[in-house]
Amino acid sequence: MFLKNHFHLFRLLFVLLSIPGAGAAEVAQRPYWHSSMVHKAWTKQDGAPTAVYGITQDQHGMLWFAANDGVYRFDGARFERLNAIDGNKLRSSNTNAILANGSALWIGYSFGGVSVYDQGTVRHYGAEDGLSIRTVYQLVRSRDGTMWVSTGDGLYWLDGQRWRFVDVKDGLGLGNVHYFTALPDGSILADHPTGIYRNTPGGHQFRKVAGGKGIEIHHLLPNGDTLLVDEQRRFTRYAALTGILTPLQFPFGAKPIDPFLDDRGAVWVNTDAGLVLLGPDMRPMRTFSGLNNLSGKQVYNTLNDREGNLWLTTENGVDRIRESRLTAIQLPERMSRAMTIQPDQDGTVWISNHKTNGDYDVDTFGMKPNGAHVDSPLSNITASLRAPDGSLWFGNGKFVWHRVHDEWRAWPLPDSFGGQDVQDFAVDSGGRLWASLVRNGAHVFQNGQWQRGGGIEALTKLTPVSLYADPKGPVWFGYTANRLSVLSGGALREYGAKDGLEVGNVASITSYKGQLLVSGDQGVAKLQGQRFMPLLDADGQPLNGASRLVITTGGELWLHGADGLMRVAATELAAGLASRHLRIDRFDNLDGYKGQPSQVRPLSVLAEAADGRLWYATSASVGWVDPANIARNSLAPTAQVTSLRTDQRLHDARPEMVLPQHTSNLELDFTAAILSIPERVRFRYRLIGQEQTWRDAGNRRAAFYTNLGPGNYRFEVQAANEDGVWSVTPAALSFSIEPAFVQTVWFKLLCGVLALALAALLYWRRMIWVTARITDRLRERLRERERIARALHDNFLQSVQALMMQFDLIKHGLPPEHPVQQRIDRALDTAEDVLREGREQVLALRLNHELTGDLDSALAGLGNILAPRYGVRFVLLEKGVRRPLRSSAAAEAYAIGREALLNALRHAQCKEVTVELRHARTGFSLQVRDTGCGMNAEVYERGHRPGHFGLTGMRERAHDAGGTLEIRSAAGKGTAITLRLPTRRAYGRKAADKLPSTPN
Structure with a gap:
């Protein structure tokens, strides 16, 4: 039977308002496809799975495929075949069904059983849980949250932790259930060998709603209706609300071969010639053939992702079809080579191609806004212009045409021009038409008459590549090799490389708010004062190969270069010109651009139409883009850290990982599901614990770190899609490196x-x-x-x-x-x-005791020997807890004490001399006092005796010891000389720490 062949699951979605019962609810969620689309196929050589029977998209946007050699994950750029998910192995690599539900991934196996993987955990269901051991075909979640599974022996639903079989008492007989779908009201619609069955919403009792054998369910429509197909390939619409069955007739008597329908309501027919998209009128709209053909001949499964892309799986691989931002139109088969466009003020766009030797001669035609073609008398056009009054001028090597109010008028070129082509046009502020003719220089055409050089002989010497008439009066002439001239007030001024002009051959000239802009094959420049300054993109690179510049009515700057179109938004143009760095939006082959514009002649390859659309022409295509309605991807991608690799092994990305000792080199792999234009994805990352600033990775999906030490780290990564929308929050992976003992x-x-x-x-x-x-x-x-x-x-x-x-x-x-x-x-x-x-x-x-610091013994010995000689009584007093003095402090103290004692014995004329040693926590003091006559008043005042240095020496010794010397004397009352040393200078640190807090 039809449905038994390779388990074809034809996902059908169709909107026909003419069918009874259709309503507004049937309108597709996305607008219908336009004619310009981009197709890409991945095969086994690209790592893609083959013969995929299940496809789903998870909450992060990642695509998952169930194949007979494992589960595949796809981020738009690379396929990964997985035999384990988050470290948990699959029960079998032969998978058949897959469904993403929240954070969980449900997988059904070809030999029975279901596994649920959810954030690092796994739950396996098998026969012990009431589930069939036969092949699992589909996994579906109904609107009430119930999980359903179809298998080779029937339908099951999950009741808590156990599966329940839908048997005869539930209204569904034994038999193979391949396809079923969840309806908006919460019920299930299932196919069966005996017909189509439906249960009550939230219940498990089924009833037959459509009879006949071999009927298949194809797809659920937006309004809840379902399309059915029988063995004779007859399509029927089942209305979910009314239960009415309505036959579906394809127009023109065409029977579809392997048809399917997508979520936009479009019908696709897969034939040996290629994949054909039918338009809303059921006529062929686009055919993917030749290089654009599918990866295989049989469509196994389809999916519309959240970005609006259509995914197909075939016997050989995976295909993606998406809309392009540039819309190319269908051209006559023989139209090729250098093409040119010129929009009319009524919305008609005139399309021509420049004939070269051996080319077919294709007439110029006009395309109305509704797509209708209009004939014209033109052919092989080499130059065109829309004049300020809205009229059009065209020229080639034979004629000049003028179109005004839908009327054509032609003038043959004079024989003196030798049949050379018209290269460019310009209409000055006086209404005169300037024309550049190959090998003939510039001429003025007015009232059917030609004037060489407009009356200026110098303009006939060289043929201008391009012409531009400034609305303020001057006329500009662009030449090869960085040469430019301007005619203003009858005077001709020339510019060249000496004036900063470095654009190569001047292909296009225009002005923005009075500022002149020129472009050529080597760059774009602006005239600032009397010098030209180059314009660069945001990365500082020159804008090479710009064949045409256009300032739109919306104030945007568009450039047509060798690699596609470039756009500078109106909000950024003024600032960009001031800084000479333009922020560019690019439209290239990823957006549906093909071929390249003329690089030799200044053909009209970019122009704005009356409806605001911007038309472009290349050697391979003609198309348009609406600056006001450029498709943007507003979905913020979700970055994911997928794995961490060390020198020893590969680790799945798990939270709070602990890496072994001596780990110093890391590779962290990350990704983000960007499915439309993954080539333009950008990543940035940082490793907190190593750095705080973000690193720009471009489109690279790996980060490398070396010479890491032990500690805690947090790796963060963000992704931006093709339109620069960054992740809302970064993906993070925390890990630590265990330190070795030496670390x-x-x-x-x-x-x-x-x-x-x-x-x-x-x-x-x-x-x-x-x-x-x-x-x-x-x-x-x-x-x-x-x-x-x-x-x-x-x-x-x-x-x-x-x-x-x-x-x-x-x-x-x-x-x-x-x-x-x-x-x-x-x-x-x-x-x-x-x-x-x-x-x-x-x-x-x-008696010197410097080595021991025994100061009291030395002074006692000295006093006891000397005092009797002078008939004086000697007294030694010691207070506080004795501690050994520093040898240097003891030596200085002894010298000072000896000098003071000798002075007292010799000169004081006293009866008693007392030496007092005091040990305290705050310091040490030595005092020598007598009861004699006292010092001479003059000596005491001066501080020393003339010719004697005893007192001076004592002061110097006290200073060297780090202390102070005090001398007190009074006539008839004696003299007292006191040496005071701080604790650290007297005892040293250890002895000082042992002193009591207060002196004894």
Whole structure:
């Protein structure tokens, strides 16, 4: 039977208002196809599935195909064959039915069973759940949310977690149910070997609504009606509301061969000659044949996606048919080569082609707005112009024609022109027609008479490539090799490369709000002042190959170049000209553009018609685009992160992934379902944790990162469709890379501790070494002091003692009255002072305790030895908890204390000298005080005795030790000299930390 052959599922949708019962509800959701469409086929070589029996579109716009070798996913650019979804394997790779329902994907298998994949989870249904083990043909969700499945042994519906079989008691007998559909009222319409059956909305009791064997359901219409076909290929319309069956007759007695209908209400007929689209009048409207033929001969399934594209599956692959933004018209078969168009003010567009040697001579014809053709006396047109008054001028190598108010008038070209073609026209502000003639320069035609160069001899030397008459009066002449001239007020001015003109051959000239624009095969430029400035696109690239410039009545700039049409919106034109960077909308082969405009002659290949449509002509086609109604894709694409690849393995994209240690290189794959023009998709992405700014990926669907460290990351990606509509929210994938032990914070802290310990050890060893060196040096100094002290005692002081004894013998040898006696006594007194001073120095050397810091012992020894010599009582007081002083601090304190003690013993004339040592947490102090006569007022005022440096030396020592020296003295009350050292300078850090908070 017809329906049993390869499980053909002919999706039919048809709107015929003439059939009884049809109404407004039957109007297609999208307008009917226009004549210009783009077809593309994918086959096995492109990775497409073959013999697909199921096709669906998910909530993200992705297409899914059920094939006998697995499930395929398609984003518009690449097919992916999947044996697992989100890491969950298919029960079998032999799939037959598929349905996207919300976030869930339902899959039916050829050998029975259904699987439901939903956001990383899977639920398998089989015989244990009440489901048939026979082939699953279709999965359908009714309007009340019930899931239905047709199988080789009947119809099933899902009741909670268990499938229920529709058996005889439900009104449906045993038998194979291939096709069924959900009606708008919530009921199900199913085919059966004995007829067509329908259940009650929301119920499971079926009744027969159409009899006869071999009847198939093809498709649900927008109003809820269904088309049926029987074995004799007779089509019947079943009205869902009334239950009426109405035969459907194709006009002209044509019987469809493998027909199907789409959601626009269009009838398609697949024949050996190709795929034919029938228009609303059931006449052939478009045939896809030759290179445009389908991937196969049998249409297995169809789908209208949410962007308005029609998808077909065949035995060899997948096909897509979509509307183009440019609408090409049907041309006579022999019309080709360089074509030209010229719209009339009544809406007629005159279409010509330039004859070349060996071409057929095709007459120029006019096309009315309703598509009707109008004859003309023209042929082989080489130049045309719509004058400011609305009349048309045409020319070739023989005649010049003028069309005014539907009337034609012709003038033959003079023989002196040698049969050369008219190249371009312009009408100046005075109404004169300027014409450029090949090899004859520029001429003026007025009142049937020709004037060479318009009276200017220089204009006859070279033939202008293009002409333009400015409404303000000047006439511009464009030449080859960056040459341009302007005639204004009878004077001719020339421009060239020296003036910044770098467009190559000047093919088109126009003006926008008084600003001159020129284009050529090497670029587009504007005249700014007396220099030309190049115009670029938004990426800074030149606009090459622009054969024609047009400023529309809506204020838009259109360019016709070698790669198609370019548009600059009116809202952006002024700003773009000011910045010299134009934001361009491009219309190329992806929009239905074929061929290219003339690159040699300035033919009229772009012009605006009276109804606002912009007509274009190329070497292969003539068409139009309506600037006010350009089809736009307003659907924001949904980006998806599909997988993550490391050096070790491929991971499916799952939330909160944890990657193993030492992962440093990543490849993240992403996509977005953009089905109409996927070639223009754009992506941008970023990896938070590594960067914050977006990276532009163009149409690349992968991101690469290297040298990543451990941590938490979030990859985000957005997509933009062909019209620059970006994703509302970015797709995100969060993952983390586990750190190795050497990458953890603990390891870094341990390394830090070890580094500090090593540094401390090195410092400790260094300090031991330095201390040993200092100790050795101090011991050497101590030994040197001791040696000096011995030398002074054993030699110098003994020598002085011996000398004094000799003088004493000399004195006793002289008479008592001898005058030398007094001089000898004075000398002996001086020697006694020197001897005493020497003994004190020897004592100071002997009592120096710099190495130990034992300051109290040193001062006690010094005071107890010296005080009795001067008949003074010595007292040493110590307060606070004793701590060892720094060796340097002890040395300076001892020197200051010794000097102060000696001064008190020698000069104070006191009975008692007290030395007080005070240890406190705030510091150390040494005080030497006496009860004597006090300092001389002059000395106290000056701070030192002239010629003596004892007090000055004490101050310098106190400063070097980091402390202060205070001297207090009063006549008759004695003197007190106090040294104060801060804690850190006196004890060092460790000793200072051990001091009590308050002194004892």
